[in-house]
Amino acid sequence: MWKSRRYDSLAFFVLLGLVLAFTHCRTVKPYQKAYLNDRTMKLGKPDIEKFDESVQTYREGASGGNGKPSGGCGCN
Amino acid sequence: MKRKYLTLTLLTASLYGIGQKPADSVYKKQRIAKTQIQVLFSYYSQNGNHSAITGGTGTERLHVYAPEFTITQLPDSLNTFQFNAGVDVITSASMDNIDFVVSSPSRVSERLHLSQGYTRLFKKSNIQAGILAGYSLEAAYMSILAGASLSHTNSSGSREWNGSLKCFFDDLRWGRLNSEYGKPVTLIYPFELRYKEWFSIYRRNSYNLDFAFYQVINPRMQFALFPGVVYQRGLLCTPYHRVYFNDGTTEKVENLPTDRWKVPLAAQLNIFVGARFVIRTYYRYYRDNFGIVANTLQLETPVKVSPFITLSPQIRIYEQSAAYYFRPYNEHNVSETYYTSDYDLSKFSSYKLGLTLRYGPEAKIFRRTLLDGVEVRYAFYKRSDGLTGNILSLLLDMEQSRVRHRHDPVTDPGNE
Numbered sequence: 001m002w003k004s005r006r007y008d009s010l011a012f013f014v015l016l017g018l019v020l021a022f023t024h025c026r027t028v029k030p031y032q033k034a035y036l037n038d039r040t041m042k043l044g045k046p047d048i049e050k051f052d053e054s055v056q057t058y059r060e061g062a063s064g065g066n067g068k069p070s071g072g073c074g075c076n
Numbered sequence: 077m078k079r080k081y082l083t084l085t086l087l088t089a090s091l092y093g094i095g096q097k098p099a100d101s102v103y104k105k106q107r108i109a110k111t112q113i114q115v116l117f118s119y120y121s122q123n124g125n126h127s128a129i130t131g132g133t134g135t136e137r138l139h140v141y142a143p144e145f146t147i148t149q150l151p152d153s154l155n156t157f158q159f160n161a162g163v164d165v166i167t168s169a170s171m172d173n174i175d176f177v178v179s180s181p182s183r184v185s186e187r188l189h190l191s192q193g194y195t196r197l198f199k200k201s202n203i204q205a206g207i208l209a210g211y212s213l214e215a216a217y218m219s220i221l222a223g224a225s226l227s228h229t230n231s232s233g234s235r236e237w238n239g240s241l242k243c244f245f246d247d248l249r250w251g252r253l254n255s256e257y258g259k260p261v262t263l264i265y266p267f268e269l270r271y272k273e274w275f276s277i278y279r280r281n282s283y284n285l286d287f288a289f290y291q292v293i294n295p296r297m298q299f300a301l302f303p304g305v306v307y308q309r310g311l312l313c314t315p316y317h318r319v320y321f322n323d324g325t326t327e328k329v330e331n332l333p334t335d336r337w338k339v340p341l342a343a344q345l346n347i348f349v350g351a352r353f354v355i356r357t358y359y360r361y362y363r364d365n366f367g368i369v370a371n372t373l374q375l376e377t378p379v380k381v382s383p384f385i386t387l388s389p390q391i392r393i394y395e396q397s398a399a400y401y402f403r404p405y406n407e408h409n410v411s412e413t414y415y416t417s418d419y420d421l422s423k424f425s426s427y428k429l430g431l432t433l434r435y436g437p438e439a440k441i442f443r444r445t446l447l448d449g450v451e452v453r454y455a456f457y458k459r460s461d462g463l464t465g466n467i468l469s470l471l472l473d474m475e476q477s478r479v480r481h482r483h484d485p486v487t488d489p490g491n492e
C-alpha cells in the first residue's frame with residue numbers, strides 16, 4: 001500500500017490542480033448545462049452509497065465530516 | 077371629416093382593446109407539487125479476527141440488514157419537507173462475547189432511526205435555510221440529532237456554498253429496549269468486569285460543522301471542496317471493549333480521552349468525457365487529536381451503456397496511522413492512562429472495489445407515479461489487518477407530481 005509521503009505529494013498535486021481549474025472557470029449558459037446536469041455529474045456522494053459511508057464511519061478511525069446520519073455503536 | 081376621424085379613433089381603440097386581451101388559457105401557469113420517494117435496502121457482512129470486545133482478538137463476524145426510506149415533499153418551489161426512517165437488524169457474533177453466553181447462532185440487535193427536515197428558499201437573496209431533527213435508538217445507545225443549514229447559489233447557478241451544523245446528543249446506557257426496565261439503566265461492561273463502575277459519565281456529544289463549496293469550471297467539468305470540523309466530548313470509548321495488558325493478568329475496560337477534535341478536508345472533481353464517459357475523482361485528508369492521519373482516494377468512472385443504463389465501476393484506497401492509544405492484544409503497559417485494542421483505531425490500509433448498475437427508464441408505473449430509476453450496487457472491502465466486508469445495496473427512486481391550484485409566488489409572481 002501507499003506510503004503517507006506519497007499521499008502528501010498526491011494531496012499537493014490534487015489541490016494544485018483544483019486551484020488551477022478554479023482560476024480557469026468560465027460562465028456556463030443554461031443551454032450549455034446538459035452534461036453538468038447529468039445525474040452522474042452530481043457532486044457529493046450518490047444516495048446508493050449511503051450505507052457504504054456508515055460502514056466506513058464504523059470501520060475506519062477517520063470518521064466525521066461526512067454528515068453521519070445518527071448515532072450508533074457500529075457493533076464489532 | 078370629423079366623422080371620419082371619429083370612426084378611425086373608435087376602430088383603433090377597439091382593435092387596441094382586442095389586442096390587450098389576456099393570452100389563451102392554454103398557456104395558463106400552474107403549480108406542480110412533487111413528492112419524491114426513495115427506498116434503499118442494504119446488506120452488509122464482514123469477517124475478521126480482531127474484535128475489540130474480546131481485546132483485539134476473536135471473531136468480528138457481522139451481518140447487517142438495513143432497509144430505509146426517504147420521502148421528500150415539495151409543495152411548491154420554495155418549501156421542502158423531508159422525512160427519513162429506517163431499521164438496522166444486526167447479527168453480531170462478537171456481541172455474544174460481552175457476556176460469554178453464546179446464543180444460537182449469534183446475538184441479534186436492532187437500531188431504529190428517524191429524521192425530518194425542512195428547508196425554505198428565500199428567492200430574493202437566493203439563500204436556502206434549513207433545520208433538521210433526528211432520533212436513533214438501539215439496545216445500548218440513544219442519539220438525538222438537531223441541526224441547521226444555510227446555502228447560497230449565485231445568479232448563474234455556477235457557484236454554491238453550503239454550511240451545516242449537526243449536533244448529536246448521545247446516551248450510552250442500556251435498558252430502553254429491555255422489557256423488564258424500559259428505561260436507561262446502566263452502562264454495559266464485559267461480564268467479568270462488572271465488579272465496579274468504570275465510568276461516571278454516560279453521555280457523548282458531537283458537533284459536526286461541515287462546509288461545501290461547489291464550482292462549475294466549464295460545460296463539462298465541476299468541482300467541490302468539503303472542509304469540516306468535528307468536536308466530540310464525553311464518553312468516547314465503548315464500555316464493553318476489553319483491553320488485556322502485557323503483565324499477563326490485568327484486564328480493563330477500554331479508556332480514551334473525553335475530548336476529540338477531527339479536521340477533514342475533501343475535494344471532488346467530476347469530468348464528462350465524450351458522450352458516454354464520466355470521471356469522478358475524490359480525495360480526502362483527515363487529522364485528529366488522537367494521532368490519526370488518514371488519506372482517501374477514490375475514482376469512479378460511470379459509463380452510459382444505453383440511454384437508460386449506466387454502469388459505474390469504482391475503486392477506493394484508504395490508509396490511516398494508528399491512534400496514540402492503540403496497542404494490540406496483550407501489549408498495553410499497565411501504567412498507561414488511555415488504552416484501546418480496537419483495530420478501527422490501528423494503523424492500516426484498505427481498498428474497496430464497487431460496481432453500480434442503474435436503470436433509469438423514467439417510466440410511469442401508476443397514474444401519477446414515475447419510476448426515476450433502479451440501482452443495484454455491490455462493493456467488496458478489504459482491510460490490511462485481514463478484515464473483509466461485502467456490501468449489497470438496492471435503491472428505488474420514484475416521483476409523484478400533481479397540479480396544485482394555490483398561488484405560487486415564484487412561478488407566478490404577477491399575482492402576488
